[in-house]
Amino acid sequence: MSAQPIQVREFHPRVQAALNNPQIRSNFRRAMDGLMTKRTAAFAGWDLETLRELGAAVRLRALSRLPELLEQLEANLVQQGVQVHWAETGEQACEIIRDICQARGAKSVIKGKSMVTEEMELNHYLEAAGIEALESDLGEYIVQLAEETPSHIIMPAIHKNTDEISELMHEKTGTRRSHDVDYLTASARQQLREKFMRADVGISGVNFAVAETGTLCLVENEGNGRLTTTAPPCHIAVTGIEKVVEKLEDVTPLLALLTRSATGQHITTYFNMISSPRKAAEKDGPEAVHLVLVDSGRSNIYQDQELLDTLRCIRCGACMNHCPVYTRVGGHAYGTTYPGPIGKILMPHLLGLEDTRDLPSASTLCGACGEVCPVKIPIPKLLQRLRKEAVDGDSLQPSRVAGHGIKRRWLESLVWSGWTRMHASPGLYRFAGRMMGRLRGLMPSKLGAWTRYRSAPKPAAKTLHQLMQERSVKSQAVKQESKG
Amino acid sequence: MNQARQNILKRLRDGRQQGFAVPTSDFAVVRERNWTAAEKLDLFQQKIESVHGEVHRVAAERWIQELIRLLAEKKLGNLLVSDIKAHGLELREQWHESLPPLLAYDRKIESWKEQLFTQVDAAVTGCRGAIAETGSLILWPDEDEPRLMSLVPPVHFVLLQADQIYSTFIEAMAEQGWATQGMPTNALLISGPSKTADIEQTLAYGVHGPKELVVLVLE
Amino acid sequence: MMSDALKVYPAKPEKVYFYATCLVDLFFPDAGLAGVQLLEREGIEVIFPQNQTCCGQPAYSSGYNDQAREVILPQLELFPEDYPIVVPSGSCGGMMRKHYPELFAGTPQQARAEAIAARTWELTDFLLQVCQIKLEDQGQPVKVAMHTSCSARREMGVAEVGPKLLGQLAQVELVEQARPAECCGFGGTFAVRHPEISAAMVQDKAQALLDAGAEQFVTTDCGCMMNIAGYAEKQGLPLKGQHIVSFLWDRLQAKDGGAA
Numbered sequence: 001m002s003a004q005p006i007q008v009r010e011f012h013p014r015v016q017a018a019l020n021n022p023q024i025r026s027n028f029r030r031a032m033d034g035l036m037t038k039r040t041a042a043f044a045g046w047d048l049e050t051l052r053e054l055g056a057a058v059r060l061r062a063l064s065r066l067p068e069l070l071e072q073l074e075a076n077l078v079q080q081g082v083q084v085h086w087a088e089t090g091e092q093a094c095e096i097i098r099d100i101c102q103a104r105g106a107k108s109v110i111k112g113k114s115m116v117t118e119e120m121e122l123n124h125y126l127e128a129a130g131i132e133a134l135e136s137d138l139g140e141y142i143v144q145l146a147e148e149t150p151s152h153i154i155m156p157a158i159h160k161n162t163d164e165i166s167e168l169m170h171e172k173t174g175t176r177r178s179h180d181v182d183y184l185t186a187s188a189r190q191q192l193r194e195k196f197m198r199a200d201v202g203i204s205g206v207n208f209a210v211a212e213t214g215t216l217c218l219v220e221n222e223g224n225g226r227l228t229t230t231a232p233p234c235h236i237a238v239t240g241i242e243k244v245v246e247k248l249e250d251v252t253p254l255l256a257l258l259t260r261s262a263t264g265q266h267i268t269t270y271f272n273m274i275s276s277p278r279k280a281a282e283k284d285g286p287e288a289v290h291l292v293l294v295d296s297g298r299s300n301i302y303q304d305q306e307l308l309d310t311l312r313c314i315r316c317g318a319c320m321n322h323c324p325v326y327t328r329v330g331g332h333a334y335g336t337t338y339p340g341p342i343g344k345i346l347m348p349h350l351l352g353l354e355d356t357r358d359l360p361s362a363s364t365l366c367g368a369c370g371e372v373c374p375v376k377i378p379i380p381k382l383l384q385r386l387r388k389e390a391v392d393g394d395s396l397q398p399s400r401v402a403g404h405g406i407k408r409r410w411l412e413s414l415v416w417s418g419w420t421r422m423h424a425s426p427g428l429y430r431f432a433g434r435m436m437g438r439l440r441g442l443m444p445s446k447l448g449a450w451t452r453y454r455s456a457p458k459p460a461a462k463t464l465h466q467l468m469q470e471r472s473v474k475s476q477a478v479k480q481e482s483k484g
Numbered sequence: 485m486n487q488a489r490q491n492i493l494k495r496l497r498d499g500r501q502q503g504f505a506v507p508t509s510d511f512a513v514v515r516e517r518n519w520t521a522a523e524k525l526d527l528f529q530q531k532i533e534s535v536h537g538e539v540h541r542v543a544a545e546r547w548i549q550e551l552i553r554l555l556a557e558k559k560l561g562n563l564l565v566s567d568i569k570a571h572g573l574e575l576r577e578q579w580h581e582s583l584p585p586l587l588a589y590d591r592k593i594e595s596w597k598e599q600l601f602t603q604v605d606a607a608v609t610g611c612r613g614a615i616a617e618t619g620s621l622i623l624w625p626d627e628d629e630p631r632l633m634s635l636v637p638p639v640h641f642v643l644l645q646a647d648q649i650y651s652t653f654i655e656a657m658a659e660q661g662w663a664t665q666g667m668p669t670n671a672l673l674i675s676g677p678s679k680t681a682d683i684e685q686t687l688a689y690g691v692h693g694p695k696e697l698v699v700l701v702l703e
Numbered sequence: 704m705m706s707d708a709l710k711v712y713p714a715k716p717e718k719v720y721f722y723a724t725c726l727v728d729l730f731f732p733d734a735g736l737a738g739v740q741l742l743e744r745e746g747i748e749v750i751f752p753q754n755q756t757c758c759g760q761p762a763y764s765s766g767y768n769d770q771a772r773e774v775i776l777p778q779l780e781l782f783p784e785d786y787p788i789v790v791p792s793g794s795c796g797g798m799m800r801k802h803y804p805e806l807f808a809g810t811p812q813q814a815r816a817e818a819i820a821a822r823t824w825e826l827t828d829f830l831l832q833v834c835q836i837k838l839e840d841q842g843q844p845v846k847v848a849m850h851t852s853c854s855a856r857r858e859m860g861v862a863e864v865g866p867k868l869l870g871q872l873a874q875v876e877l878v879e880q881a882r883p884a885e886c887c888g889f890g891g892t893f894a895v896r897h898p899e900i901s902a903a904m905v906q907d908k909a910q911a912l913l914d915a916g917a918e919q920f921v922t923t924d925c926g927c928m929m930n931i932a933g934y935a936e937k938q939g940l941p942l943k944g945q946h947i948v949s950f951l952w953d954r955l956q957a958k959d960g961g962a963a
Contacts, residue, residue, distance in 0.1 A: 012899075019899050031685055033882075050513045057507040064504040067496040086489040138691055139682035155682060162684045185680060185688035192692065197601050213667045223635055223678035223693025230631045230670070231597075241492065248663040252654040253514050263681070266531060267618035269693070271673035279669055283630040284593035295492045303499030324886045328903045362897050364890025364904075365764060366853035387766030394768035396809070407766075416762060420770040423725070424777060426754035433729050449898035453905065454933030457730050464723045464732035468739070468751040 011335065011358040018329040024159055028330045031158050035321040038264025039372070054253045056376040059312040062245045066302065069211040069244045070293065076214025080276040082289045090120025093294045097122060097203065097236055098129045100290055104234055106131060106200035110192075112228035113137040113220070114205030115153055115315060116240050116294055119337045119350065122203070133203070136192050136224040138185065145172045151331030153338060154262050154317040159330050192224070202228035202286065206239035207314070208254060209291070212247045216291065218272040219258060221265075226272050235286040237274070241293050242302075242311040254314055257374035261318040297350045304400060306385055310345050312375040317342075319369035319379060325362055334359065341369035345382040353390055353403030360386035361407075433463040517617065517651040524616035524649040525701065531619025535676035536689055537697045541646075544702040548578050551608065551641060554698060555584055562587055564600075564607035564637060568628040571610055571643055589630050600632060606639035613648035614699075615656055620673040621699065622656060631670050640694040642674075646703040710860065712832045713787055718748040719829075720781065720788045724795040725757040726925040727946075734925065734946035738791045738826050741952055745834040752781040758790075760798040763806065764891050772806060779815050787833070788819065791826040791948055793855020793923045794891075799823040801858050827923060827947060828861040831868055840872035842954045848878050848917035849947070850908070850931065852924035853886050865923060865947055872954050880915040882907075889930040905934045913942055921947040 018024050043051075062069060074084045087093035093116075101109065109131055111117065123133040123144075135144045139156035143149065146168050150156030157165065162179055169175045175187040204225055208217040216237050218225045229235045245251060259265045278285035301307050320326040320340025331339035336347040336356065344359040353360075360383050369379040388394050391412075392405040399405060422428055436443070436459040447456050462470075519527065529539045542550045555563060566572030567588040579586060587604060609629045612622040621642050625631040634640050650656035653673070657663065662671070678693030689695050719742060727735040739749045755778065763771035782788055790796040800823040807816035830836045849865045856862040862884075869877045888894065888904025909931055912920045922928050925946055932944030945953075 012897075015897070016899055019903050025903075027684075034685060047513055050510075053507070054509055054511065054513055057509045061506050061509060064500075064506045067493045067500070070493065070496075086486075086492055088488045088491055092488060136692070137682070138680045142682065155685075157682055158685075160684075162686070165683050181683045181686040181688050184683055185691050189691055193601055196692075197597055213663055215667050215671075221678070222680050222691045224691070226631075226635050226672075227692055230635065231593075233594075241496075248657060248667075249511065249654055250509070252652070252657075253511070255653070256514055265535075267620055267673065267675045269535070269674065269676050269679055271620070271675075273667060273671040274669070275667040275671075276669045281627040282669060283589060283591065283627055284632045285630070285669060293492075295488075295495075299492055299495035299499065302496055305501045308501070324888070324904055325897075325900055328900055361765075361893065362900065364853065364886045364888060364893045364901075366886035366890070367857035368853070368884070368886070371857055384764065384766070387764070388768055389766070391766045393766040393770075396768070416765070416767050416770050419762065420767075420773050423756040423759075423774040426756055426777060429756040430753070436729060449895040450933075451937070452898055453902040453937060454930065455936040457929050457933060459729050460732045462732065464728040464735040464751075465753060465755075467732050467736055469753065472751075 009335075009355055009357070011333070011362065014333040014335060015329050018333045023161070024330045025328065027159055027161055028327050031155070032321050032327045035264065039261060039318060039321070042260035042264040042266060051253060051257060052374055052376050055257045055314075055374050056312060058245060058250045058253055059314070059375045062250070063242065063302070063308060063311055065246065066241070066244065069246055070241060072211040073209055073214060073244050076211070077291060080214050082214070082276060082291055085290060085292045087292055087294045087296070090294065090296045093120050093238065093292050093296070094122055094125040096292055097238070098126060098131070100234070100236060101126070101131050101201055102129070104200060106234070108132045108195070108199050109134070109201045109203055110195050110199035110228055110232060111135050111140070112202065112204035112218070112225040113140055113156075114203065114238055115337065116205055116238050117203065118150060119296065120294070122238075134192075134195050136196070136228060138188055138222060138224075141188060141192065142168065145169065149332070149337070151339065152317060152320060153315055159332065196227045196231045199232040201234045201236060202230075202232040203236045203238060204228050206237050206243055206291075207258070208251045209239055209244045210248050210251060211244055214275055215248065216274045217251055218270075218274070219255065219268050220272065221269040223270060226270055229272065229274055230285055233286055234288045234290070235274075236290045236292060238292045238294060240298055241295050242298050258314050258316050261316040261372065261374040301349045307349070307382065307401075309377050310349070310382060312377050313342055313346070314375060316374055318372045318374065322368040322372045324364070324366060324368065341379045341383075342377075345379055345386065348386055348401055348403070353386070353401055354406050355403070357390060357403070357406045360390055430463070430465050433465060437461050437463055437466070511654060515652060515654050519616060519651050521647065521649070524651060525646055527616040528614050528619050528649050529701070531617070532676055532697075532699065533619075535619065536679065537619065537676040537699060539699045539701060541701045541703055547643065547700050547702055548575055550700060551575075552583060554641070555606070558606075558639060558696070560584055560605040560639060562603075562605050564589060564604050564633060566609070566628045569610060571608075572628075575608070589633055593630070593632060600636050604637040606641060607633045607637045608641035608643065609634055610643050612660065613650060613656060614644050615651070615653050615673065616649050617652050618673075618675055620653070620675040623672040623674060624668045625670050625672070626668070634672070634674065635693050638690060638694055639696045639698065641698045641700060644699055644701050646701050715745070715833055715835075716747065716787055718750055718784070718786045720786055721749050721751050722755055722758070722788050722790045722795070722799070723751070724790060724792045724925070726929070727791055730929070731925045731946060731949075734791055734949045737946070737952035738789070738948045741830060741836070741948060742789065742834070745830070745836060747834070750786070755781055758795040758798045760795060761891055763798065763802060768806060775803065775806070776812070779812055779819060782819055782822070785822070787829065788823045789826050789829050790823060791946065792925065793825050793852045793859045793861060794926055796823055796825040797854035797858030825855060825859045825861050825923065827864045827868060828859065831864050836868070838868065838871040838951060838955060840874045840954050841957050842872070842874055844874045844876070846876045846878050846916055846918050847950070848880050848912045848915050848920045849883075850887060850912070850920055850922040850927055851883070852922060852927045855923040856884060861923070865921070868947070868951060869921070875954065878915040878917050880911040880917070882911060887927045887931050889926045891926065894930060901930075902934070905930050909935050909938070909940055909942055913940060917942070919943040919945060921945050921950045923947055
């Protein structure tokens, strides 16, 4: 009952479909408007710039010592009884998790929200191995019932309205059709409680992993994260290697930024800090806790001074909430695990530019994402970098992202070299400008994609170059006259 | 997978940028607050009420009467309470048979999971203080008040000493020496009842955890 | 993001360089002329280097940095004296101020690119902050909405400048549209690479401006203007656009003529 993987490359048809769907456009517009307003309100009274500086500094400090902090995190966790695993790829991580489950004879897994497991398509993998994997975050649960993927990293089912969810739950779980969100929520609670009680393994993500104390932190509102990490006898936490922070106090600014940026909450209902499995005298909690550290392209990003800023991300989703493109097309159009601006700068590393070729250009570089990013990732600058990589456009900085040069086409290159010849030669440029003015009556009224929605711009009869030249001649003449 | 570990760490070490510029971290923006005890209590209450938490200020010697009143008001059929901690013993001492029965978390979860999940109406626990700025309760579950106690029953009562409210999270963890003493199996900040907005951004409470969070502030 | 705190405005100079941008040059020279005249009205001599072409942004934002450098190289020669360079565009101004130093870092032109970046000013910002311009409105009452381009807002940090200038005009009522900070969907080559998304964005922007009750809109950037006004024209919406400096200049002229 899991989603089929989407063909990432088919960006344009999906965009078209999304734009033609008024339901999607209004669902996202309304939701994003609300989230932006709430975020602004949540930061009222804060020195936000200073807080963002601190957030960025904390993340950067962690990245500067990433290998050492990962070793420290591992040493502390192991000493506290947590088993630590390393995976170079998503596939490897899936294997590790399957092996843990099979060694325990586990048949059913309950999942807390985890984007990294979406990234590696863990649910498919487990199901293929005969292990049921059920999402327990309400949004993820809905998305799983619909056999879809999340359309937002914080609010997975934001593309659906109550009607659609009611219909879906009715069809798949037999609840009655209802507009009562409390009723729908209570029904889901009931169905999932049963699963929590019986699940053999709980799988969760991690928001911050603290090296200093060996602590895994989870941020959530529903309590499903706590249940996932407490009720089953075994807990497997999965995280990208970049999520580590140095000190426990480092989580305080990140938490303050994360919840306010994401949903405009001053804090989430639960901030859950896990440092060990159940100790001898304790009466609940999992007897076994595992941490799977997933690389999956991250160490490659790390090797580039500019691109490594991508790894600061704390997955708040503010960039998508504020993105005018995301707001129009929604998360599914991107066809990637992480949609929106962060997806555009992260996915090319995880999948290669060949599969994500249309993502870097799908932005006006308006800068709204960079402006709200709680850890000050210069998203527009990184988009720019990936555009360059996509066309191998800079001989001073060789490309290094997999699939670079994929968008370099001879025709487009020819257009740009013509453009360059024209604009690098002032005389030629002025001549062309004059000709455009003279021939303005002959200008085509159709200019490809531009005039599909807009009228064609009309060249002026005289360029500013000409007007300024005439003025200067005139004023020379006036000067000459006054002299004479 | 030791090979994976080696490869990842090697790639990180080999690829690390020279002269990685690390700005200093000045925590003043999350630390410096000048609130009096009264202001902290007011702020705590305001923040937790804003997310649907319920707060009752009560004289320290009257908390049991208040709890009894609330149990009746909320029509709760039973109450899970520690049989070891001081507040649990005090409560048990003052209890009488006409009141809802008291339950104890006196076994490993495996032997009564179903009962805990389906038959317990409410639990009462202590806490290690609270955070004014975010309206958060600090809980370190332990063998006397295990993790699921504050999570599974539909109503969670928490006893908070009024003088144990910190201004900020960073102040609380510093004053309680979290990083230096080592962390417990599980530490929690709880800020209101369980909630979700996953259905069309409409708030609904009690999706997985307690539907009601009731704080008795002992003054 | 450049914040206002980092901007150190120069004293009002005797001379400035005027960098028109190719869009103004070829399609909206009246806006350029208005800008020149506003500067001259402040007693500043305006130097218009005849060898100017384009700031290089179209190539740069498409990832063609080599081509962008090739176009920019001769532009770096245009400003030999230490005068401010004034640009009637947040977008091209942002390119010069923010991206020239990045583009030429580690090249022989680095110092020159940095010097030019430091001397580059968006025209309305320059008029308000450096010239401290005073405007006397001669026009009829009108309701106007302002669209500040994203680069003017976020790269050049001038979001408050336009409204302040319009606020000096007694007969002009500035109406605020919904989501004023949202992009109009132009984005240079974005508009042709992703025409459907761009169209969805400009549709919303035009509607927001109309819903605000604006008879016309003014903007810092001709790119946005071409996009929004071009959309309105094609759809038959009653919404005209004008570069803000053209608008300001027109308002200063007596009703019975005198406009350039």
